[in-house]
Amino acid sequence: MTFDKILLAVLAMSITAFYFFWNPAENSFLPSCPFKSLMGFYCPGCGGQRAFHAILHGDFAGAFHDNFLIFIIIPITLYKIILEMNGSASKDVFILRGKGIWIFLSLLVLFTIVRNVPLYPLNQLIPLK
Amino acid sequence: MQTLQLADGGKRFIAFLIDAVLLWIVRMIIVSVLGAMGIAGFASSNIDMDNMSDGQTAALMAYFMGAGLTIQLVFFVVQVAYFTIMESSESQATIGKKAMNLIVADENGNRLNTQQALIRNVSRIISGIICFIGYFMAFFTEKKQALHDIIAKTNVYTKSV
Numbered sequence: 001m002t003f004d005k006i007l008l009a010v011l012a013m014s015i016t017a018f019y020f021f022w023n024p025a026e027n028s029f030l031p032s033c034p035f036k037s038l039m040g041f042y043c044p045g046c047g048g049q050r051a052f053h054a055i056l057h058g059d060f061a062g063a064f065h066d067n068f069l070i071f072i073i074i075p076i077t078l079y080k081i082i083l084e085m086n087g088s089a090s091k092d093v094f095i096l097r098g099k100g101i102w103i104f105l106s107l108l109v110l111f112t113i114v115r116n117v118p119l120y121p122l123n124q125l126i127p128l129k
Numbered sequence: 130m131q132t133l134q135l136a137d138g139g140k141r142f143i144a145f146l147i148d149a150v151l152l153w154i155v156r157m158i159i160v161s162v163l164g165a166m167g168i169a170g171f172a173s174s175n176i177d178m179d180n181m182s183d184g185q186t187a188a189l190m191a192y193f194m195g196a197g198l199t200i201q202l203v204f205f206v207v208q209v210a211y212f213t214i215m216e217s218s219e220s221q222a223t224i225g226k227k228a229m230n231l232i233v234a235d236e237n238g239n240r241l242n243t244q245q246a247l248i249r250n251v252s253r254i255i256s257g258i259i260c261f262i263g264y265f266m267a268f269f270t271e272k273k274q275a276l277h278d279i280i281a282k283t284n285v286y287t288k289s290v
Contacts (some may be wrong), residue, residue, distance in 0.1 A: 004139070035258050045260020080268065097271035101279065108262065 005085055012081055020056045023127075024049040041116045044069065044108050047127030066127045069111070133238050133286040138268040140229045141285055145264070147225030152211065156204050163203065167196035202239075209250050216245035236272075240246050241283060249281035 024030075035043035047066035053083055054062035063070050076094055083089050096104055115125035172190065176185060215223040221232040221240055233249070235241060241249070256263025256276040263276030272284055 008139070033260065036262070043258065043260050045262060048260065076269070094269055095161065095271055096266075098267055101266075101270055104266075105276075112259075 007082065008084060016056070019052045021050065024055055025053070038099075041112070042127060044112045048073075050127060062128065065124060076103060132289055133234070134289065135273045136229075136231050136285045136287045138168075138265075138273060139178075140231060140287065141267055141273075144223070144229040144231055146226035147228055147262075148223050149225075151224060152208055155207060155211075156264065159204055159207065160200055163196065165202045209247070209253075212250040213243065213246040216249070217241045217243045226285070231285050231286055232288050233283055236282055236284055238284075238286065245281055245283065249277050249283050251275035252280040253278070 033043055033046050036046055045067070048070065051063040051066035051068075051070040052074075053075065054060075054066055079094065080089075080092065083092055092115070111125075114122055118122065118126070137200070171189070189250075212223060216226075216233040217240070219240075220227060221234060226232065232240060233246070235245060248256065256266075265275075267273050267275040267278070267285075270279070272278075274284060278284060
């Protein structure tokens with residue numbers, strides 16, 4: 001169990017450090033999003049890496065542009081990591097069940113549609129290059 | 130008597146990484162073999178590269194795009210077949226899942242038939258195309274199900290004897 005916790009901590013810190021020093025907007029060696037390449041629309045995750053980089057540098061406005069879901073994902077991920085480190089994962093309250101799963105998926109689809117509308121103010125959700 | 134427990138997202142993630150590395154190696158083999166065939170086909174076509182008409186240029190581009198698409202399709206079929214055959218087999222697990230002591234079963238813990246396994250693994254497209262959010266759902270759904278598990282009504286369990 002201790003090994004799992006060390007692994008989790010090392011992974012979380014390495015990923016954070018990686019995105020602090022690496023700017024995905026400047027040079028991206030990863031393949032581009034297949035959703036975007038195939039259909040030309042932004043997927044719900046597009047801009048996520050840029051948003052994480054921006055937030056780590058205190059650029060909250062930029063992060064909001066790139067992918068505002070980062071403001072939801074970071075607190076939830078931190079919360080889950082802390083619970084896991086305390087060995088109290090069973091107390092996790094952020095668990096989707098039943099209809100919650102379908103509400104989550106509907107919101108995801110809605111976000112995908114909304115962020116692709118090229119009109120103000122919705123166009124504020126389109127990732128910056 | 131073995132008992133089944135819902136598997137944690139972390140273990141599933143590591144199992145997925147192991148399978149991803151194995152499939153990447155297979156992918157490289159497919160790319161090399163089919164790519165070599167494509168280039169051999171081009172080399173035998175007697176096209177003068179320095180004096181190509183627009184039609185020939187277009188045909189050549191279409192040829193290589195077709196070759197690329199064929200490679201993608203072949204790889205997709207191999208990938209789905211690998212997951213489907215392994216998960217509906219007696220071991221109920223891919224190599225990565227075996228390494229992490231995981232098995233795939235339906236919501237009652239029964240072994241999947243080929244059709245269920247096929248639905249599960251074709252649904253991976255949906256889980257993956259939305260930036261892998263479908264996969265990450267295994268970290269925050271009640272039964273630790275990813276989107277393709279929900280669609281196929283399956284679960285991944287940790288095996289303990």
